[in-house]
Amino acid sequence: MRRIGVLTSGGDAPGMNAAIRAVVRHALGRKLEVIGIRRGYAGLLAGELQPLTRAGVANILQRGGTILGTSRSEEFRTKEGRARAAAVLRGAAIEGLVVIGGEGTFHGASLLGEEQAVAVAGVPGTIDNDVYGTDFTIGFDTAINTALEAIDRIRDTAASHDRLFFVEVMGRTSGEIALGVGVAGGAEDVLVSDTATDLEALAAEVRQSWQRGKRSSIVVVAERGEPGRVFRLAEEVRVLTQLEPRVGVLGHIQRGGTPTARDRILASKLGAAAVDILLDGGGTMAAEAGGKVVRVPLEDTWAKRRELPADLLALVRDLA
Ligand code: F6P
Numbered sequence: 187m188r189r190i191g192v193l194t195s196g197g198d199a200p201g202m203n204a205a206i207r208a209v210v211r212h213a214l215g216r217k218l219e220v221i222g223i224r225r226g227y228a229g230l231l232a233g234e235l236q237p238l239t240r241a242g243v244a245n246i247l248q249r250g251g252t253i254l255g256t257s258r259s260e261e262f263r264t265k266e267g268r269a270r271a272a273a274v275l276r277g278a279a280i281e282g283l284v285v286i287g288g289e290g291t292f293h294g295a296s297l298l299g300e301e302q303a304v305a306v307a308g309v310p311g312t313i314d315n316d317v318y319g320t321d322f323t324i325g326f327d328t329a330i331n332t333a334l335e336a337i338d339r340i341r342d343t344a345a346s347h348d349r350l351f352f353v354e355v356m357g358r359t360s361g362e363i364a365l366g367v368g369v370a371g372g373a374e375d376v377l378v379s380d381t382a383t384d385l386e387a388l389a390a391e392v393r394q395s396w397q398r399g400k401r402s403s404i405v406v407v408a409e410r411g412e413p414g415r416v417f418r419l420a421e422e423v424r425v426l427t428q429l430e431p432r433v434g435v436l437g438h439i440q441r442g443g444t445p446t447a448r449d450r451i452l453a454s455k456l457g458a459a460a461v462d463i464l465l466d467g468g469g470t471m472a473a474e475a476g477g478k479v480v481r482v483p484l485e486d487t488w489a490k491r492r493e494l495p496a497d498l499l500a501l502v503r504d505l506a
Contacts, residue, residue: 187305189219190464192238194252195226195259195294198441199311199325200287201449203246203253209284209309210243214476215324221280225255226287227262227294230271247450250328250443256287262294265301268391270304280303282464284457288312288323289488292471296484299485305468307460308484311453313441316360318490320484324456327439327448329356330366336436337371341404345388347399350374350392350431352423354416356440357408363440364408365498374403374506376499378410380419389426396429396506403506414439445446457480 192209194202210220222242224234246253248281275283282305285295292308299306310317313329333355344351357363361378368376374395375388392403405423407416413435420431445453452474457477459472470481 187218187280188441189221189278189280190284190461191221191223191230191235191275191278192254192283192284193226193230193286194254194311195285195291196256197288197312197314198250198252198256199313199323200250200328200441200443200445201324201453202311202473203249203251204445204450204453205286205309205311205324205457206252206254207243208240208248208454209461210238211240212458212461214240215374216465218461226257226291227259227271228257228385229255229348230274231261231267233260233274235263248444251446258290258490267398268294268301272298272304273306279490282307284309284460284464284467286311286324288314289317292317293483296488299469299484305464307463307468308471308473308487309453309456309460310473313363314357315362316357316492317471319471319475320352321475322452323434324449324453325441325445326366328443328446330363330370332440332444333367333412333436333444334370335361336439337367337404337406338436340434341371342404343406344432350402350423350427350429351404351434352402352407352416352420352431352432353436354409354414356409358411359496360492361408361410364406365495365502368406368497368502371404371406372505373406373502375405376502377405377407377419378494378499380415385419385422386426389423391506392423392427392429407456421468432455
């Protein structure tokens with residue numbers, strides 16, 4: 187193998203740049219050339235390629251977002267699209283591809299590997315922490331710390347006004363951000379799903395805690411692919427409790443910013459490991475499990491579901 191490509195795909199995540207840097211520098215040290223592919227799979231299909239040098243990835247370790255840009259490509263979801271992408275790679279003599287992204291990215295990557303015999307290695311990069319096989323995804327730690335800072339500020343005003351607050355955090359298919367922030371931010375509850383039972387139980391809990399003398403509470407709501415669903419849930423709880431809740435939606439603020447040390451370290455380890463995966467033929471994602479770098483079959487990363495840590499939800503309620 188003489189030349190590899192690297193791209194970032196799906197929602198950007200703090201630490202993706204640290205992963206790009208690790209891929210480039212680890213690869214150059216192994217006599218591989220590295221081509222950066224702009225705008226994820228969409229840019230690959232459009233042939234947006236640029237050589238990456240050691241100096242070209244200097245001073246990006248600490249920057250949020252992704253210097254390569256990212257996208258969600260509809261065309262790459264089709265077999266024809268993936269065949270065209272493989273032709274672009276072959277035309278540029280790129281023999282292996284590192285993809286940095288989430289489960290959607292890996293679904294496409296594993297199909298590209300199977301259908302077109304392209305060597306692919308994955309690096310889990312998404313704030314959602316919803317990829318099977320890795321304890322943490324790159325960007326999650328930064329995102330929950332950002333959300334936590336916002337929640338601490340909301341707590342100041344909630345306590346001053348004796349208010350119940352609902353705060354919505356990101357997470358398209360998963361409640362991992364909500365649970366992490368809920369525990370660390372001392373939430374009254376975390377609404378991962380929105381069953382009537384959850385809302386009634388929450389309303390009863392809030393009424394009881396108000397009777398005990400509590401005067402402010404924060405409920406964290408997972409977005410679950412419906413940005414703004416928190417307004418609907420807060421209204422239902424208003425009707426049930428007769429309290430006048432306030433609502434905050436953190437949104438894309440959680441996706442930006444300087445990556446934490448933890449995310450930079452994880453990104454550096456997994457970026458380097460992904461290059462080694464390619465040298466061994468590809469087909470897996472570099473992951474961290476129990477503090478060790480491991481390899482997870484790409485297919486498992488999207489075909490298997492990651493369990494939500496239910497113990498964290500119980501802990502939030504226990505400590506409220
Ligand atoms: O997957 C990362 C994520 O930030 C999700 O938490 C969120 O639901 C989604 O991306 C938002 O995507 P977009 O930036 O396309 O609106």
